[in-house]
Structures are given as structure tokens and as C-alpha cells.
Amino acid sequence: MELLFLGTGSGVPAKHRNLSSIVLKLLDERNSMWMFDCGESTQQQILNTTVKPRKIEKIFLTHMHGDHIFGLPGLLSSRAFQGGDTPLTIYGPKGIKQYVMMSLKLSQSHLRYGIHYVEIDEDGMIFEDDQFLVTAKRLQHGIPSYGYRIVEKDRKGELMADKLQQLGVPFGPLYGKLKKGETIRLEDGQEIDGRDFIGPMQKGRIVTILGDTKFSEKSIELAEDSDILVHESTFMHKDKDLAYRYNHSTNVEAATVAKKAGAEKLLLTHISARYLYADSKQMEKSARQLFENTFIMNDFTEVSIPLKNEER
Amino acid sequence: MELLFLGTGSGVPAKHRNLSSIVLKLLDERNSMWMFDCGESTQQQILNTTVKPRKIEKIFLTHMHGDHIFGLPGLLSSRAFQGGDTPLTIYGPKGIKQYVMMSLKLSQSHLRYGIHYVEIDEDGMIFEDDQFLVTAKRLQHGIPSYGYRIVEKDRKGELMADKLQQLGVPFGPLYGKLKKGETIRLEDGQEIDGRDFIGPMQKGRIVTILGDTKFSEKSIELAEDSDILVHESTFMHKDKDLAYRYNHSTNVEAATVAKKAGAEKLLLTHISARYLYADSKQMEKSARQLFENTFIMNDFTEVSIPLKNEER
Ligand SMILES: [Zn+2]
Ligand SMILES: [Zn+2]
Numbered sequence: 001m002e003l004l005f006l007g008t009g010s011g012v013p014a015k016h017r018n019l020s021s022i023v024l025k026l027l028d029e030r031n032s033m034w035m036f037d038c039g040e041s042t043q044q045q046i047l048n049t050t051v052k053p054r055k056i057e058k059i060f061l062t063h064m065h066g067d068h069i070f071g072l073p074g075l076l077s078s079r080a081f082q083g084g085d086t087p088l089t090i091y092g093p094k095g096i097k098q099y100v101m102m103s104l105k106l107s108q109s110h111l112r113y114g115i116h117y118v119e120i121d122e123d124g125m126i127f128e129d130d131q132f133l134v135t136a137k138r139l140q141h142g143i144p145s146y147g148y149r150i151v152e153k154d155r156k157g158e159l160m161a162d163k164l165q166q167l168g169v170p171f172g173p174l175y176g177k178l179k180k181g182e183t184i185r186l187e188d189g190q191e192i193d194g195r196d197f198i199g200p201m202q203k204g205r206i207v208t209i210l211g212d213t214k215f216s217e218k219s220i221e222l223a224e225d226s227d228i229l230v231h232e233s234t235f236m237h238k239d240k241d242l243a244y245r246y247n248h249s250t251n252v253e254a255a256t257v258a259k260k261a262g263a264e265k266l267l268l269t270h271i272s273a274r275y276l277y278a279d280s281k282q283m284e285k286s287a288r289q290l291f292e293n294t295f296i297m298n299d300f301t302e303v304s305i306p307l308k309n310e311e312r
Numbered sequence: 313m314e315l316l317f318l319g320t321g322s323g324v325p326a327k328h329r330n331l332s333s334i335v336l337k338l339l340d341e342r343n344s345m346w347m348f349d350c351g352e353s354t355q356q357q358i359l360n361t362t363v364k365p366r367k368i369e370k371i372f373l374t375h376m377h378g379d380h381i382f383g384l385p386g387l388l389s390s391r392a393f394q395g396g397d398t399p400l401t402i403y404g405p406k407g408i409k410q411y412v413m414m415s416l417k418l419s420q421s422h423l424r425y426g427i428h429y430v431e432i433d434e435d436g437m438i439f440e441d442d443q444f445l446v447t448a449k450r451l452q453h454g455i456p457s458y459g460y461r462i463v464e465k466d467r468k469g470e471l472m473a474d475k476l477q478q479l480g481v482p483f484g485p486l487y488g489k490l491k492k493g494e495t496i497r498l499e500d501g502q503e504i505d506g507r508d509f510i511g512p513m514q515k516g517r518i519v520t521i522l523g524d525t526k527f528s529e530k531s532i533e534l535a536e537d538s539d540i541l542v543h544e545s546t547f548m549h550k551d552k553d554l555a556y557r558y559n560h561s562t563n564v565e566a567a568t569v570a571k572k573a574g575a576e577k578l579l580l581t582h583i584s585a586r587y588l589y590a591d592s593k594q595m596e597k598s599a600r601q602l603f604e605n606t607f608i609m610n611d612f613t614e615v616s617i618p619l620k621n622e623e624r
Contacts (some may be wrong), residue, residue, distance in 0.1 A: 040355065074331075074378060098414075099415070107375060296357055
């Protein structure tokens with residue numbers, strides 16, 4: 001599980017920061033990728049990565065501002081052109097379906113796969129299967145702007161089949177009983193308690209990706225105990241009045257959310273083009289005074305999200 | 313007057329060729345630029361040039377395929393963000409107005425300038441002022457796809473005011489008479505014939521930019537006597553069956569059009585991503601066997617279009 005930042009800019013593209021898009025790589029988990037926002041030129045950014053459009057299974061749009069959605073029709077068309085034929089689900093605020101359908105229709109783009117649309121109109125769960133659960137919450141950005149909390153479900157411990165074989169447990173239905181935690185007796189008289197041969201539970205990871213927002217208690221609620229929190233940081237804190245006026249956040253506000261939410265790591269993105277490289281290092285440094293584990297993202301930064309018992 | 317190629321690819325973007333867009337720079341002529349097509353990431357390409365979005369006065373779309381229009385909403389938004397406040401005219405096939413208006417509305421983009429839409433539904437003149445005349449003609453691409461012929465009007469010779477001053481002609485209404493070709497008599501008795509002091513007529517230039525098309529007689533008609541013909545060359549001639557099937561042209565077909573139209577120079581663009589650099593050199597070479605003055609365009613190639621009496 002990795003987060004790949006395709007675009008980390010804000011509003012208008014800059015040479016060093018393209019418009020918003022993030023890919024959550026779930027190759028080990030489900031052999032697919034989920035995309036969050038799709039600013040113009042996202043498909044061009046992808047050309048410099050190993051991302052394959054046909055592997056994209058879900059696209060979540062946080063809000064309808066152009067710098068977050070104008071890359072969508074092109075990406076969807078190219079996904080078809082490059083052989084994508086599996087269905088895709090698009091989640092986003094009301095209007096996203098009309099935008100995509102109209103763009104595809106007027107441009108005569110005929111896709112060879114179906115698109116399922118989920119338009120969000122209230123806070124709550126938007127997706128669940130046996131691996132993941134995703135909830136959305138509306139933030140504060142003037143227009144509807146959502147944050148997404150992606151919760152990987154805890155995995156039960158695995159049965160230690162290797163060890164059982166060494167003890168002489170024959171292949172077959174006994175393994176099923178042991179897995180349920182029952183005790184069995186072998187022909188040679190050995191008693192084996194299944195509970196002794198089940199590995200530790202694997203705790204799932206939590207990734208919270210917020211759309212554009214000013215500082216908000218909703219952000220803190222949504223991000224609670226996240227392993228990774230992705231928060232916009234359009235402005236430096238000296239420009240906090242601008243941030244407030246334009247419904248955006250500063251680096252320090254983002255750090256405050258991470259701290260209050262008890263998050264593990266904070267990734268800052270959506271950086272205004274007015275700030276140069278030195279400013280962005282300063283942005284990172286001053287956020288760290290409040291929340292140590294803060295990192296400024298750049299285009300093509302990839303962050304791995306290890307399981308709790310993996311090396312960090 | 314220069315033509316700047318922002319994107320020279322076809323269908324899907326490649327690392328070395330972005331999607332279609334060309335800028336006709338008219339800085340000396342009218343302190344503005346005209347754009348032809350606006351594929352996704354055109355505004356990002358512009359960041360590597362001296363083009364200022366606020367200088368763009370007119371945008372002509374050849375047809376509604378996504379690789380020619382998906383960059384338009386983003387470019388229009390950034391034009392506003394970067395201080396553009398002068399009105400803009402968009403020319404294109406039926407549907408372009410709905411596409412732009414809906415994209416801007418759903419993305420809550422509020423521009424500070426007006427957009428005038430001219431939807432073309434038949435061949436003919438679409439713009440004329442005292443400098444330029446633009447006609448459109450439908451080509452053969454399955455869906456409506458237009459070519460644009462931009463004709464610069466001939467300029468009358470200028471009055472040689474410097475020489476007249478040296479002869480002692482006083483500032484004032486006499487210059488008006490001389491300009492009309494009348495003869496005047498000065499106080500010192502000199503007779504001056506205006507016709508002797510009017511410079512040569514300046515012949516206007518003709519630039520023809522075609523949208524996607526298969527080989528077509530309409531292309532030849534539209535491009536007649538052009539100084540510059542921009543023609544698509546999606547395929548190499550060995551793939552001419554593919555070209556025909558997909559309503560596109562080969563390099564040799566483009567050269568045939570240039571030759572039959574009596575054009576001065578042929579610029580090939582809209583090159584399929586399947587061809588690598590060596591192929592594209594070959595594409596140029598084999599077109600030159602038919603039409604010597606042929607050039608393959610690359611992203612950021614700039615071609616100047618000199619006046620007839622300037623050095624070429
Ligand atoms: Zn934004
Ligand atoms: Zn095309």
C-alpha cells in the first residue's frame with residue numbers, strides 16, 4: 001500500500017506542481033489502484049510513473065472545482081484506448097455524473113467499460129467490502145468538499161499450516177477445525193489446541209485524504225487515529241487571513257488537525273504556486289514544531305504505508 | 313506572425329507529443345494570439361513558452377474529439393486567474409458552447425471576461441475585420457471537423473513621410489491629399505505627385521490549418537495558394553488503410569494536398585504515438601519526395617511566417 005502524489009499544486013498549474021491528484025496503490029491488497037481527484041494533465045503525469053490507467057478501479061473526487069476534476073474526461077478516454085475494459089466507480093459530490101457524462105457524450109468518446117456513479121449528499125459510509133470501508137464527511141470549503149477515510153479491515157491471524165504439518169497433522173478437514181480454535185486429537189495420541197497455532201491478528205491501516213477545506217472540527221473527527229492524514233496546505237501560516245478568506249488551510253492548521261486527531265503521519269499537499277522551494281521547506285519545518293511527523297509532498301513523491309508489524 | 317505548436321500528438325498523449333494545440337502569434341499585427349484546438353494539458357505546455365493566456369483573443373476548435381477540446385475549461389479558468397479580463401471568441405462545431413458553459417458552471421468557475429460563441433454549421437466566412445478574413449470548410453472525419461483558412465488582407469503601400477519632409481512638405485492636410493495619389497504644389501513652386509511617394513503594396517499572408525481529416529478535395533480547395541498549410545499526418549503511408557478506416561491522413565496524402573493546392577510550405581502534425589523519432593524523420597523524408605517544402609512539427613516548434621518581401 002503506497003500513496004503516489006501525481007499533482008501537488010493549487011488552483012493553477014505551475015512548472016513544478018501540477019494540479020491535484022493522488023493514487024492509492026493497492027496492488028498487494030487487491031491488484032488495483034484508487035485515485036483521489038483528477039486535475040488537468042493527470043494522464044500526462046501518469047506517463048512518468050508505473051501507474052496503468054486500466055488498473056484504476058475507483059476514482060474519488062473531493063469537490064467540483066476545476067483544478068480537481070478537469071483531467072477526468074481525458075483519463076477515462078485514455079483508459080479505454082489503452083485497453084481498460086473493467087468497470088469503474090466514480091464517487092463525488094452532486095454534479096460529477098452530469099459533468100462526466102456530458103463531456104464524454106459531446107466529445108463522442110465511446111468507452112468499452114461501464115461507469116458506476118455514486119453521488120454523495122450526506123456524511124457516512126460510501127463503500128464497504130470484506131477488505132475496506134470508506135466513509136465520507138463534508139468539510140468547509142464554501143461548496144461541498146469531502147474528506148475520505150479509508151479503513152482497511154483487521155485481518156484474522158492465519159493458521160500456521162507449516163508448523164501443523166511438521167507435527168504430522170494430515171491434510172484435510174482437521175485444519176478447518178483448528179482454524180476455528182477447536183482442539184483435536186491425532187491418531188498418535190497428540191492433543192493439539194488450534195488457538196496455539198493461529199498467528200497474530202493483522203491490524204488494518206487507516207488513510208484519510210481530505211479535500212480542500214479551511215480548519216474544521218470535521219477534519220479532526222474524520223482523521224481520528226489515521227496512519228496517514230493527507231491535508232491541504234495551500235498557504236503558509238503568515239498568510240492565514242488569505243487562507244480563511246478563500247476557504248483554505250495553512251500548514252499550522254493542518255498540523256493542528258493531525259495532532260488533535262492522533263494521526264501517525266501528516267502529508268501536506270495543494271501548495272499555492274506563489275511559494276517557491278525554500279518556502280515549502282519552511283512550511284514543513286514550522287508545521288513540525290507542532291506535529292513532528294509532517295512531510296511536504298512534491299509531484300511524484302511516493303509514500304509507503306507499512307503494516308503495523310513491518311519495518312517503518 | 314509565427315505558428316507555435318504546443319501539442320503535436322494524436323488521440324492519447326505521449327511523453328514526447330502532447331495533444332493538439334497550435335498558437336498563431338499576431339503580436340506585431342494585433343498584439344494578440346489566436347489558438348487552434350486545445351487538447352488536455354495545453355495550459356501546462358504554455359508554461360514552457362512566452363504565451364500569455366490573457367493575450368489569447370480567439371480560440372478555433374476544429375472538431376469535438378476529446379484530444380482537441382479537453383484543455384479548454386482549464387485554459388479559460390487560468391486565463392481569468394492570471395488577470396485576463398478582455399472578451400474572447402470561441403469558434404467551433406455545434407456543441408462547443410454547451411461543453412464550455414456546462415464545464416464552467418459545474419466547476420463553479422466564474423470568469424471575469426465574456427465569451428462570445430460562434431458555432432459553425434455550414435462552410436463560409438466566420439470572421440472579418442480590416443486586417444483578416446477567416447473561412448471555415450468542413451472536411452472528412454466522420455464527425456464535423458473543420459479547416460480554417462486565415463487570410464491576411466493586402467495592405468496598401470505607406471506614404472513615405474520621411475522623404476516628403478525632406479522635400480519641405482509641411483505637416484498637415486497636404487499629406488492626406490498625397491496619400492490619395494493627388495498632385496500638390498508647394499509654396500516654393502515644387503510640384504509633387506503623391507503616386508511617386510507611396511510604397512509598394514504589402515501582400516497579405518495565407519495560413520490554412522486543417523482539423524482531423526482523411527484525404528479530401530475540400531482540403532485542397534481551402535488551402536489554395538497558402539503560404540502555410542498545417543495538415544494532420546496521423547499515419548505513415550505504409551499504414552494508409554488504417555488512416556482511411558479511422559478517417560485520418562498519411563504523410564503522403566498531406567503532401568498531395570499541399571502540392572495540388574499550390575501551397576508554399578507544409579507542416580505535418582497530429583502524429584500517432586506509435587511512431588518513434590526515427591519514424592517521424594522518415595515520415596518527413598518520404599513526404600518531401602512529393603512536396604519538397606515539408607516539415608514535421610514537434611512540441612514547441614515555432615515557425616515564422618515572413619512577409620513576402622522579408623528574408624525567408
Ligand atoms: Zn483546489
Ligand atoms: Zn485528433
